[in-house]
Amino acid sequence: MPSSLELFDALLGVTLVGIGLRVLLARDLFQSIVLFIVFGLLLAIAWCRLEAVDVALAEAAIGAGLTGALLLNTLSATQRSDVTRTARLPEADPVSVAATDSPRSPQTGAHPHRIMRAAETVVFATLLAGGLLVVVVPLACSATAPRIETERALSWSGVTNPVTAVLLNFRAYDTLLEVAVLWLAVLAIIPLSAGTSPTTPHPAGAMLLAFLRLLVPLTVLVASYLLWAGTHSPGGAFQSAAMLAAAAVLGILCGGRIANSADRRWRVVLVAGIAVFLLVAGVGMGAGGRFLAWPHPWAGQAIVTIETALTASIALTLVLLFGGTSPEQSAHDADGNERNRTASGPRDMPAPGSCGKGPLA
Amino acid sequence: MNVVLMYAATGTILLSVGLSGVFFCAHMLRKILAANLASSGLFLLLIALARREPAAATDPVPQALVLTGIVVGVSATGVMLALYRRLAAWNALQDTVEERQG
Numbered sequence: 512m513p514s515s516l517e518l519f520d521a522l523l524g525v526t527l528v529g530i531g532l533r534v535l536l537a538r539d540l541f542q543s544i545v546l547f548i549v550f551g552l553l554l555a556i557a558w559c560r561l562e563a564v565d566v567a568l569a570e571a572a573i574g575a576g577l578t579g580a581l582l583l584n585t586l587s588a589t590q591r592s593d594v595t596r597t598a599r600l601p602e603a604d605p606v607s608v609a610a611t612d613s614p615r616s617p618q619t620g621a622h623p624h625r626i627m628r629a630a631e632t633v634v635f636a637t638l639l640a641g642g643l644l645v646v647v648v649p650l651a652c653s654a655t656a657p658r659i660e661t662e663r664a665l666s667w668s669g670v671t672n673p674v675t676a677v678l679l680n681f682r683a684y685d686t687l688l689e690v691a692v693l694w695l696a697v698l699a700i701i702p703l704s705a706g707t708s709p710t711t712p713h714p715a716g717a718m719l720l721a722f723l724r725l726l727v728p729l730t731v732l733v734a735s736y737l738l739w740a741g742t743h744s745p746g747g748a749f750q751s752a753a754m755l756a757a758a759a760v761l762g763i764l765c766g767g768r769i770a771n772s773a774d775r776r777w778r779v780v781l782v783a784g785i786a787v788f789l790l791v792a793g794v795g796m797g798a799g800g801r802f803l804a805w806p807h808p809w810a811g812q813a814i815v816t817i818e819t820a821l822t823a824s825i826a827l828t829l830v831l832l833f834g835g836t837s838p839e840q841s842a843h844d845a846d847g848n849e850r851n852r853t854a855s856g857p858r859d860m861p862a863p864g865s866c867g868k869g870p871l872a
Numbered sequence: 873m874n875v876v877l878m879y880a881a882t883g884t885i886l887l888s889v890g891l892s893g894v895f896f897c898a899h900m901l902r903k904i905l906a907a908n909l910a911s912s913g914l915f916l917l918l919i920a921l922a923r924r925e926p927a928a929a930t931d932p933v934p935q936a937l938v939l940t941g942i943v944v945g946v947s948a949t950g951v952m953l954a955l956y957r958r959l960a961a962w963n964a965l966q967d968t969v970e971e972r973q974g
Contacts, residue, residue: 520875524882527916531886531909535893540901547905554912561879561919562930569942578908578946585953586901589960632896640888644881647917651880654924661932673932674939682936689940696947703954749943825943832950 523557544582551575564745565674568737572753577829580760584833669810670742678747679814683792683803690784690821693828697781700832715765723765730758738822742811748818752825759830777827784824788817879920886913900959904952911945 513521530550537543551574558567661673661681668676678686715723734754741747791813792803800806805813890913893906915938922934 517875517878520878524878527882528885528889531889531913534905534909535889535897535902540899543902543905547908550909550912554916557879557882557916558919560875561923563919563922563935563938566915566919566935566938566942569939573942573946574908574912578949581946581950581953582901582905585957588957589901628896632892635895636888636892639891640885643884643888647880647884647921648877651877651921651924674935677932677936678939682933685936685940689944692944693947696951699951700954703951703958749939829946832947 520560523553523560527553527557540586541583544579544586547582548575548579551579565672565747565750568745568750569753572750572757573829576757577753577760577832580757580764581832584764667807667810669805669807669812669814672741672743672745672747674745675741675747675814675818679817680805680810683788686821687785687788687792687803690788690824693825694781694785697828697831719765723761727758727762730754734758734822738818741818742815748821749825751818752822752829755822755826756829759826760833763830763833780823780827781831782824784817784821787820791817876920876923880917883913883916883918883920886910886916889913900956904949904956907952908945908949911941915941 527550530546530553534543534546534550537546551570554574555567555571558564558570661677664681665671665673665676668680670676670680731754734751737746737754738748738751739746741751791805795805795809795813796802798806887910890906890908890910894903894910897903897906918934918938919930922931923929
């Protein structure tokens with residue numbers, strides 16, 4: 512007789528796979544994206560069941576929240592630019608393609624090649640899943656080596672949360688390069704989204720503004736707590752930065768100006784994470800240690816310093832993933848509204864430490 | 873059926889479904905969604921395997937790897953979506969040009 516928790520696990524697993532399939536098979540892209548957000552939130556519950564609370568926090572804020580907002584933002588931007596095409600060719604609209612087929616097999620149309628393609632997909636997925644399961648199942652049933660090394664090293668890592676210790680002490684190299692990857696992504700996105708209006712700010716109503724005024728300070732408070740809590744319990748720079756970025760993105764979607772990537776102050780914040788990281792590493796090296804190996808008595812301070820700088824950098828980076836436009840770029844826009852807004856004076860988002868308050872003031 | 877096997881199997885199936893979506897879905901946005909599904913499946917597999925006996929709690933090293941993976945994943949998605957927006961704008965421009973010529 513399975514226990515109720517085992518039943519819950521089984522139900523959650525089946526639901527995750529079901530929603531994953533629906534994300535790919537749903538006719539309406541909007542529906543797909545909303546289902547993907549639901550998928551992310553359910554996955555966060557799965558992380559909690561696996562006692563990976565740090566991952567659950569990151570998944571809920573980044574995997575579901577920010578990725579979902581990015582996808583919805585892109586969908587609305589591209590469908591707006593598709594408007595002319597859709598008016599001309601109604602059948603080109605992915606949304607309005609005949610929704611009469613059964614939801615399980617939307618590929619099953621009148622065309623035989625569609626059936627072939629669906630069959631190919633099913634065969635490929637089944638073979639892949641079968642092959643992987645043959646490897647995974649014995650692996651999942653085997654015992655793993657005890658993680659004594661991490662536990663023993665925790666005493667000199669400077670923090671008591673093992674995940675933070677791994678991220679910022681034992682494997683600090685990974686985190687340094689991860690921040691570099693984020694930075695690289697923003698460097699790619701800024702020129703790509705130049706000239707296109709990346710967000711569609713709607714003038715926020717009174718209710719929404721009142722709600723934001725309550726929500727944003729609360730988010731900043733929770734983000735600060737998460738940053739501090741990361742040293743001893745689940746939390747840390749990434750989760751904190753994701754919360755700040757979420758607050759800023761909410762502000763932007765309600766009509767606040769997106770951070771101006773050409774502004775020198777923002778560039779300072781953007782590189783602050785890597786700069787402080789390297790600086791602390793350099794100081795540690797100068798004190799006789801090795802690169803990225805914090806000397807024991809200062810390890811805690813070093814980690815908190817780096818995490819604070821990282822939070823600001825990562826939060827700004829995540830906001831800039833939405834595509835930053837500079838005044839020069841938006842002045843080139845054909846959209847006269849955009850130019851007027853730029854001319855009326857900069858209303859940049861404030862520093863990530865007080866993220867999102869700008870559009871509400 | 874123990875919790876590790878349960879979630880490892882779920883992760884494996886999600887990884888397969890996501891990869892199939894990347895290869896076979898027609899719409900670009902759906903391919904991006906599928907890539908995200910596949911990475912979520914892989915993360916689930918990794919964390920489930922990090923929780924095998926006899927460890928008392930989930931191994932922190934794979935947890936840190938997955939945290940890194942989630943953040944790298946969102947930045948990769950951001951780049952993909954920026955490319956997609958650019959492509960959509962370009963297509964719309966081409967259509968306008970064709971309309972004016974034709």
